[in-house]
Amino acid sequence: MDKKTIAVDFDGTIVANAYPDIGKPLLFAFDTLKKLQSEGHLLILWTYRSGKKLEEAVAFCKKNGITFYTVNKSYPEEEMSPNISRKINADLFIDDRNIGGMMGWGEIHHLLIEDTNTSKKPNLKAKRPKKGFLSRMEDLFKDQNDTDV
Known part of the structure; x- marks a missing residue:
């Protein structure tokens, strides 16, 4: 799977919303x-x-093991000025303000890790190759969009 650039919100997404506190x-x-970082995705x-x-x-975030590719800009070398939009060039956004809300981290986490207990789901592993997190997310959203009318 291609590596993605993923923009992640902080308050209400990585941590409980307590702004201006953390x-x-x-x-x-x-x-x-x-x-996600270990799979080579840029955060x-x-x-x-x-x-x-x-x-x-x-x-x-750094204290908790995450150093971001960049902060509030699309790439580290980007010069910020009042004339430049803060819109980020990313493939995916993880934010608590998504339409329909944010999928919980527990659900996202379970999509990342294959169930090692094959006795519970023997046919699932046999029928499909292991996919990365983003491929599984794309499949999930395709399935949801296909059922929407």
Whole structure:
């Protein structure tokens, strides 16, 4: 599978929403982000935070094992000015403000990890090759869009 650039929100997505403070990490958020990075995907922190509050969020993520490719911009060398949009060039966005809400990190985490207990699901592994997280997510969204009228 192709490597993706994924923009991830902070408040309400990685941590519980307690802005301007930092909330508690959401269950499986950091585990999932670490898995995405280990698969070679680029993670961008894309947040409303700026200045000292942004520095605190970046430091919190780093303390929890995540160093982002870049923060609030599309690539590290991008120069920010008032004339440049803060819209991020990413393949996917993980944000609590998605239409229909955000899939929980627990669900995302389970999509990343194959069930090692083959006695429960022997036919699933035999019928399909192992897919990465993003391929499974794309399949899930295709299935949802196919059933929508």
